[in-house]
Amino acid sequence: MALFLSTFVNKVDRKGRVSVPATFRAALGAQRFPGIVAFSSFKFPALDCCGIDRMEELSIRHELLEQFSEDYENLSALFSGVHELPFDGEGRIVLPAHLAAHAGITEQAAFVGQGSMFQIWEPQRFEERRAAVLERVRRQGLKLPPLGRGTQ
Template structure:
């Protein structure tokens, strides 16, 4: 597992459709030898997941291990996991051009947040991130999390 952790503010250049991956997250990508990243819309939250390509492909392989490539289950899993992803190669400064459909789906528009999730990180519109954080804070019962 990679060790993406913390929350880092950033910005989305809507005119150029570009973001710059934070230096701390770029360092992790470099350390694990991930030149490409996989971007996909979260299936659970209004954000974009960013995975190191080798880790994402290993997760896909784990989920289809032992299945016939002709089986309905294999085709369904790969369609859901691979059919809506974008493979990007950050430039030397860590910039990527955000696919328009992902930017629109996540509502990116200026201020954004990069949120580490261990194996991957998320890109959030700032307002949506603050709303989700408030929702989580309201659920906090003082437990061990």
């Protein structure tokens, strides 16, 4: 199981290429598709990312849903917005202009571990977001579901 931790800021070159942190590449392991899968976050100015494995799993679940249901269509919309970003020989990806725009990324990209997935942010925006969340945690504390009966 892939586990993405920590945050790494890398440079985006003039061709839109950016190195995926080596530890993230290692976490992805050897999958059918050598690269990452990315889509605009519905909630943040950021990109949600994972390996193709997760998409295949999602596709299977998708087919189990009732056709024409809202959940089914929502997931269909997700598939249509997903981008497959292959690694080049050096472990870099090319950020499509549309995705970079959604995240406001120009010079640098922050790779943010999120456990089973990771996100890509514009570093400055992420820092602000992070500070805000930390503040909330300080006020409210951190609640965790008990172990043993998954979070599903």
